[in-house]
Each structure stands twice: as structure tokens, then as C-alpha cells.
Amino acid sequence: MSTTQEYPKVYLYRRIVQAKLFIDAHYADKIDLDNISDEAFFSKFHFIRLFKTVYGKTPHQYLKATRIEKAKQLLREGQSVSDACFGVGFDSLSSFSGLFKRAVGQSASVYAAHHQLNREQKAHTPLAFVPGCYAYQHGWTENSNFEETDP
């Protein structure tokens, strides 16, 4: 027999999730994490402990990880390292660069250059990125629009 699980303390989950969504929405702003625990109606200590139980990271660690993920996205889209750094809420290029390299395993500029090359290859030889079976079944090899896909 299936039962809808009465999961422990729904309201606690909702507050923790709301705090996570707040970070997701405002990661680029100057977020005061103390305010988040206030908004979640917890003591700071209790809040950090619950957040870490659910997400495996403290709110501060989660904020940093979110900023790095968003910076990776901006770099993949072609933004400069400094635009990505300040665009996700870091104040200092050197602290961003150090954190990025530790988190990603390569420097932001190497990561950006790799994806710049990748974008150029996709623009010039898009079919190289599509399994041939899909291209064939779609008739994309015969598609002159696609042959001219070059910005």
C-alpha cells in the first residue's frame, strides 16, 4: 500500500528551500546571509545546520558555488573573465580567479578560451556535434540553410 509520506517538518523544508531559491535569484547581489536566516525565522546556527543537511553545503559555500557555476555559464556564452567575475557578484578579480581555479580545476581564462574555440567550431561545422544518425534522419545534410550557418 502506498502512503503519501508525512515528511518531517514540512515548514522547515519550505523555509530552507525558500532560502536556497533566494540565493539562486540574488547570487549576483550583495547578499547578507545573516538576513536569510532571519527571513527563514531561524537562529543563524540552526539555519546553517539545516541548510547543510539538505544541500550538503553551508549557505555561504552554496552561494560561492552558485556564483562559480553562473560564471562558467557566462564564460561559455562568450563573456570576458572580468565581466563574468563582476557579473556574478564577486568584488575582486583575484579572489574570483583563485576560487574559480580551485573549483573548476583550470583558470577562468583557459576555460573561456576552450569554450570560445568550441563555439567557433560549432558555428563552422555544426554537424560535427550531432550524431550522424540524427542528421541523416532529419535530412540535415541536405539542408542548404544549415550549410550556410556561419555568422
Next chain:
Amino acid sequence: MITKMTVTNIHVLDQDSAYDFYVNKLGFTLVDDIPMGPDTRWLTVSPPEQPDLQLVLFPVKVSKMFPKETADALIKLIKQGIFGCGVLTCNDIFATYEELKAKGVEFIKPPTKEFYGTEALFKDDSGNYFSLQPLNNFDAQP
């Protein structure tokens, strides 16, 4: 010897809407978004921690692949919610459920304890459904 699944399809009704659902709501990572002719894109995403599996958000419309009769039948079945696309795994099912619900994802079943473990069911923007289960759910059997 087969080693891995690397590419699989999810048939969707609208690629723009599917992009929003899979990237902005589910938090999947965009892999490729390459124009292929006037109305079609090669649009693929990966689950956040599984970069070597690409899900092709595959548009169902009249094309060389789908004659009109086939496309119409497939669209009808997708809208009916016939197709289950598999199991998605999360660390904490209750938190994930609350987050996806807050983002407007439609759940068919909230987290529910079944004899095989805890699961929830939700639909994508086209009508395909997924089972959401916590990591190690198979170990959690009574």
C-alpha cells in the same frame, strides 16, 4: 561491448518551452543549442552531475522523420501523458519536491512511500512524466 548510454531522446512539443523547463526549472545544463535550418535546433541538455549523458529535446513536428499522421498521433499521446521518461535522482526528495513545486512544476504524485521506496511523479511542459527518487532509494526497501 556496450559501455554507456550517451545520447537519448525526449520528445517535446515546443523547444523554447522545453528549454525553459529543463534548464530553468529542473536546473539541467545546456550542452548544445545549434540551429539546423529555419525552425529546428539541435538542443541537448545534461543532468547537472552527469555531463556525459545528453538528452536531446527532440521536437515532434511534421518532418522527414515524422509524416503528418505519425506526428499527430505522437503529439496526442505525449499530451495524454502516456510516456514515462525514466527516473531522476536527487539527494533530498522533500527539498527537491518543494523547490520544483515552487517553480511551478506540476506533480502527479507528491513524495510517497511505496513498497519499492519513496518516489514522486512530475510532468514536463509537454506531458512526459518522470519519477523523482532519492539517491540510494533501492537500499531503502523495508
